[in-house]
Amino acid sequence: MVRDSPSINTNNLTAVQLMELDACSRCGECVLWCPTYDASGKDPGLAPRDKILRWREFMNKSYGLRAKLFGPKKIPEDEIEQFKDDVYGCTTCGMCATVCESGINTVELWEAMRANLVKRGNGPFGKQGMFVKLIGEYGNPYMAAKEERLSWIPDDVVIEDEAEILYFGGCTAELRQKKLAFATARVLNKLGIKFTMLGEDEVCCSSALIRTGQYEIDDIARKAAKANVDGIKKKGAKKVLYACAGCFRASKIDWPRLLGEELPFEVVHITEFLSDLIKQGKIEWKQSIDRTVTYHDPCHLGRHVGVFEAPRHVLRSIPGIKFVEMDRIKDNQRCCGAGGGVKAGIPDLALGVAETRVKDALEKKPDILSSACPFCKRNLSDGRDSLNLTPDELEVEDIIVLAAQALGISLDDCEDQAR
Amino acid sequence: MAMEYFAGISDTLRITFVQIMILSTLAIIIFLYGMYINLKKWGAGAEEYGGSGTKGSLLAFPRTLIRQMSAEGQHHGQHIIVTLVLDILFQRRILRRSPLRWFMHITIFVGWMALFAMSLLMFLVEMTHMVLHMGPDPEVFREMLSLPNDIFSYVLLTGIIIAIARRLFMQRMRESTIAYDSILLGGLTVITITGFIADGIRNGTFWGMGLHSEWAPPAALFHVIISLLFCIAYIPYSKYIHMIAIPLTLLANKGGE
Numbered sequence: 001m002v003r004d005s006p007s008i009n010t011n012n013l014t015a016v017q018l019m020e021l022d023a024c025s026r027c028g029e030c031v032l033w034c035p036t037y038d039a040s041g042k043d044p045g046l047a048p049r050d051k052i053l054r055w056r057e058f059m060n061k062s063y064g065l066r067a068k069l070f071g072p073k074k075i076p077e078d079e080i081e082q083f084k085d086d087v088y089g090c091t092t093c094g095m096c097a098t099v100c101e102s103g104i105n106t107v108e109l110w111e112a113m114r115a116n117l118v119k120r121g122n123g124p125f126g127k128q129g130m131f132v133k134l135i136g137e138y139g140n141p142y143m144a145a146k147e148e149r150l151s152w153i154p155d156d157v158v159i160e161d162e163a164e165i166l167y168f169g170g171c172t173a174e175l176r177q178k179k180l181a182f183a184t185a186r187v188l189n190k191l192g193i194k195f196t197m198l199g200e201d202e203v204c205c206s207s208a209l210i211r212t213g214q215y216e217i218d219d220i221a222r223k224a225a226k227a228n229v230d231g232i233k234k235k236g237a238k239k240v241l242y243a244c245a246g247c248f249r250a251s252k253i254d255w256p257r258l259l260g261e262e263l264p265f266e267v268v269h270i271t272e273f274l275s276d277l278i279k280q281g282k283i284e285w286k287q288s289i290d291r292t293v294t295y296h297d298p299c300h301l302g303r304h305v306g307v308f309e310a311p312r313h314v315l316r317s318i319p320g321i322k323f324v325e326m327d328r329i330k331d332n333q334r335c336c337g338a339g340g341g342v343k344a345g346i347p348d349l350a351l352g353v354a355e356t357r358v359k360d361a362l363e364k365k366p367d368i369l370s371s372a373c374p375f376c377k378r379n380l381s382d383g384r385d386s387l388n389l390t391p392d393e394l395e396v397e398d399i400i401v402l403a404a405q406a407l408g409i410s411l412d413d414c415e416d417q418a419r
Numbered sequence: 420m421a422m423e424y425f426a427g428i429s430d431t432l433r434i435t436f437v438q439i440m441i442l443s444t445l446a447i448i449i450f451l452y453g454m455y456i457n458l459k460k461w462g463a464g465a466e467e468y469g470g471s472g473t474k475g476s477l478l479a480f481p482r483t484l485i486r487q488m489s490a491e492g493q494h495h496g497q498h499i500i501v502t503l504v505l506d507i508l509f510q511r512r513i514l515r516r517s518p519l520r521w522f523m524h525i526t527i528f529v530g531w532m533a534l535f536a537m538s539l540l541m542f543l544v545e546m547t548h549m550v551l552h553m554g555p556d557p558e559v560f561r562e563m564l565s566l567p568n569d570i571f572s573y574v575l576l577t578g579i580i581i582a583i584a585r586r587l588f589m590q591r592m593r594e595s596t597i598a599y600d601s602i603l604l605g606g607l608t609v610i611t612i613t614g615f616i617a618d619g620i621r622n623g624t625f626w627g628m629g630l631h632s633e634w635a636p637p638a639a640l641f642h643v644i645i646s647l648l649f650c651i652a653y654i655p656y657s658k659y660i661h662m663i664a665i666p667l668t669l670l671a672n673k674g675g676e
Contacts (some may be wrong), residue, residue, distance in 0.1 A: 010472030015464035015483040016671045022457070023664035028595055029516050053599075063460040063475065065656060066454070094676060101513045102665045103506065103675025115469065217468060257468045303676065331676075 002361040006062030007075035012115035021056040023102040035335045038354030045086040084117045084205040088125035091342045093299040093335030115212025118159035124212045125345040131208045136220045139203040140171040147186040147201045152178040157185045163196040167238035170244035171204050172374040182414040183404035189405050201231045205250040212341040225255040243400050245298035245373035263334045270373050275310035278317050286408030288320030297333040298373035311372050318406040324364045339377035354383025368395045446647040453655025487671045501675045507666045523581040530575025537564050603658040606649040613642040
């Protein structure tokens with residue numbers, strides 16, 4: 001008798017991850033904290049616990065005892081399709097992993113499931129499919145010509161051809177939120193730090209492809225990582241600075257995996273770099289910023305990599321700033337809603353999460369809601385606008401921009417094309 | 420006679436020690452087959468990041484686990500001893516989230532493990548006595564274990580009562596409970612209550628519910644069978660697998676995020 005083949009396969013899921021499905025004790029802690037489940041009006045399909053349960057059932061139907069004895073049980077295609085929709089309704093913020101009593105690495109699990117479903121022909125979700133074409137063809141998700149990566153650089157900024165320190169600008173800062181790139185470059189110049197950049201040779205870090213499970217398509221992500229690493233090596237850099245939490249996370253965690261080797265340089269977020277300089281007494285602030293500031297931990301900088309203190313240290317050291325913490329910070333921070341491809345794929349859901357996070361901030365009555373990631377800035381700004389607040393009522397700004405202001409650097413000449 | 424004494428089984432029921440051994444062996448075989456299925460199922464996964472699935476090698480899972488345990492953690496890495504003591508034995512991740520849930524789980528965990536260990540010890544003493552004619556007298560040893568047995572049985576019962584109350588009276592818990600959860604709790608409850616009843620009948624305590632001592636052997640037999648079924652045989656096929664999978668997950672992820 002010919003047995004049916006399993007409806008699902010185990011591609012991209014490691015043996016340990018398949019075991020983790022059996023480790024869920026269904027305590028429901030993840031459900032209490034999941035930002036997209038909350039913002040969706042408590043759609044049960046988005047609950048992390050439910051996703052683990054469903055994939056476990058898929059596995060048991062395909063590879064469990066019954067499948068062993070009588071052959072795999074067919075899983076209706078619409079169930080798999082529904083599962084795909086739900087597993088993409090996640091910002092991969094990692095809050096579920098933080099609170100998981102069983103210690104399941106859920107972020108890796110969701111990303112592995114996404115990669116599996118992409119290979120199977122179900123994923124990704126909606127517009128996320130465009131990332132492959134855009135990053136593969138243009139090297140960035142904004143359809144910009146590579147020459148445009150240099151278009152933001154003002155005349156006064158000095159960028160070395162080669163240097164031990166390299167600033168990896170990232171697509172969003174170089175092509176959209178140029179104020180961030182302006183501020184970073186001018187701060188480094190002001191502090192006398194000689195740095196270089198990849199310029200036209202820079203390629204998207206591929207975070208969007210990795211988070212949405214599309215990193216294996218046409219080998220784009222690996223090729224991009226290799227191009228960037230080779231470029232960085234050629235520039236002689238020993239330390240690479242990032243002002244984008246997404247690029248930072250991709251470089252620190254994903255590139256070594258994609259390339260199968262350790263990176264030959266140090267990956268450092270700009271706030272870590274500034275914090276070190278402050279500790280060494282090498283930063284002399286020029287201006288006071290007499291505002292109340294709170295800080296939103298980007299998931300990719302905080303929970304994913306563990307950088308919590310450096311951004312706070314920078315903010316606290318800036319004269320005039322009255323720093324206030326939100327209730328949910330650091331490991332327990334609430335996601336801004338932009339990550340995991342949700343902003344591109346399910347913008348309404350992303351906005352819902354952002355509104356909640358802005359409300360978290362408003363409880364502390366800050367003048368400025370700061371962060372250290374252009375995606376957080378964009379989505380939190382959208383959340384603020386959606387709550388009908390003006391920038392005068394709540395300014396959303398990146399730490400590096402605040403640092404630039406405190407160093408007396410003018411950014412008035414910066415043309416920020418889009419938030 | 421020591422062997423008749425084992426688990427309260429007597430010749431009047433024509434259930435002998437050998438038959439209990441056969442039942443135990445059967446339970447272990449069912450357990451091992453279940454673990455074989457699980458290892459094959461887990462082993463169908465890739466052995467490395469982004470890898471392809473396999474047909475399910477028995478060694479794939481242990482290999483991947485060891486590799487992951489020895490890999491350097493990003494920022495969450497911690498020493499294996501810390502994971503074993505604080506995360507697996509002390510279960511601090513549960514304590515961080517909910518002291519009540521931690522108390523419930525730790526009482527079930529401690530009660531269950533202690534009773535299991537004492538049952539195993541009793542079995543070893545009886546075996547040593549029967550085969551090698553050495554070691555402590557089983558009856559004396561059983562009396563020695565009587566008090567800790569009682570204590571840990573009540574510890575276990577406390578946890579079970581809290582667990583049942585949470586499932587019944589907390590709306591969030593009640594609404595999210597599925598058969599997967601109920602079978603686990605139901606099985607635990609049956610094992611614990613039958614243990615109390617069997618012991619109560621034998622010793623004529625409150626738990627015996629006034630039943631005549633001739634009911635002690637069948638009550639003990641039922642308790643033994645149900646315990647073998649749930650404590651051993653059923654583990655790989657049910658939520659009981661979390662007793663194995665959670666410690667392995669904590670080890671693999673260095674205590675978790």
